[in-house]
Amino acid sequence: MSEVVLEVDGVHTYIGQHHILQGVSLEARRDAVTVLMGRNGAGKTTTMRTIIGLLHPARGGVRVEGRAVDRMAPYEIARLGVGFVPEGQGIFATLTVDENLRVAMHRDDTEHRERLRRMLALFPDLDRFRHASAGTLSGGQKQMLAIARAFVNPQRLLLIDEPSKGLAPIMVEHLIAALRAVKHETTVLLVEQNFAMAEVLADRFFLIDDGRTVREGPMAALVADAGLKQRYLGI
């Protein structure tokens, strides 16, 4: 069994007075894609925000390569090599595409510039609109930018929250192709409602419901279990 990069152990997280996560546990193994699935409001995004440090758990722990990160600031966790592509892309609309990519680079050295060149080759639209304001991009192009931005740094772990949300089917296909091209480079924890996309990309799954982890296993097992899909995903 491959090495565990991310461990989330019995995490409880509050947003204000609301007890959102009530015992989420999951793990992501090296160089594999783990998908976190569940209905709307199950706590998927809160789990991602807790892992990256935007929310701090009241109980439980988060470890990256064995190191506890649940009391760290987001920038400290990011410096450990954890990238985050949030739901809604989180691009800087007033900055150009090029500036969006450069602000994400941890260093401006040969390695990072080479990674930037590769991302622009992988997403030709970004190269074409490199000096345009990012706010003028289409939804799909913004998502490409958000993913390219995460890959300009060598990452130990990449958290991607609902990348296909709001995209046209053709853009989802492009996105799947792009993620397949880069997924071997790092460990990925993916939140995704689009089952077809999750099925193509993921090696393992975790299902959460009402803020708790309810099932886990190989992705193939979830694909084959119609009852499980119906019960927790409504499909």
Add this chain to the structure above:
Amino acid sequence: MKRAAPALALVALALSPLLGMEPRVYLTLTVAGLAMGMLIFLVASGLTLIFGLMDVLNFAHGALFSWGAYAGFSAVVLLNGWTGWAESPSVLLNALSLLAALAAAVLVALALGVVLERVIIKPVYGQHMFQILITLGATIVLEELIRIVWGPNDQVMPVPMSVQGSWDVADVIVLRVPVIAIGLGLAVYAGMLALLHRTRVGLIVRAGVESGEMVQVMGHNIHRYFTAVFALGSALAAVGGLMWAVFRQSVSPAMGGEQLIFAFIVVIIGGLGSVTGSLVGALMVGLSYNYVAFLFPKTALGVNMALMVLVLLVRPTGLFGAAR
């Protein structure tokens, strides 16, 4: 064409008085207006960073302006007492005297800016009402501290010999201090543009203003950057304060409050967060005030407000502002 509209408006404003006055008077008023505009820009440039970019309603900006003036005042007085540089006929020694004043003003304001941001601003980011209340409180404290340290009365600012007086250029009287202010204002403008648009720090700050959360998850400690930007804005207020003190040849504890309203007007006219907008807005305010004060003296006090209302009616986001 749309992007050039503010610049064209500025040129039209600058040329309009030619219709009703002698060219020599017009030139004198224009030079005075540009100088006044640059002095206002020096005050407003810091507020552009703090209010325009970081969205902090900092009413203590005026007090930082006063502290800059007093720090520079003390530096010149002390240095002149030891060396006599301010009274020397040497341009070099006079310049050194002014540079020492500038360094003192900037250092004091940087330190005050860091303390203010860490202690009172950080807990109220995003909360305008609390920002107004707490920075007004800070203003009272800072002004009272000036009265305790330097006394409650106005004091004469010793202005180096080379800076005093004026040049007569083709029958147009050109005071030296405003020329220095214009040069300093242009240098500040160029420096701010270079910092914000040509450096990595500027890039991170512009991104952080849009989404501090995203910048954090990219590995940048945005709090540290915001502290630095606030301190820089404070230092620019101090530079403005020092130049006003040299221009007026006096310092007073409440001098900053008088300029604060101009600075807010300029930042709003220019468009929040736009350095170029602040420069154009400041020049508009300076020019229109001088022209109107000459042509219609009784209406001079209201011209800045009228200008702001007019600009906001035509462009609600200000001359160079983007919708937020």
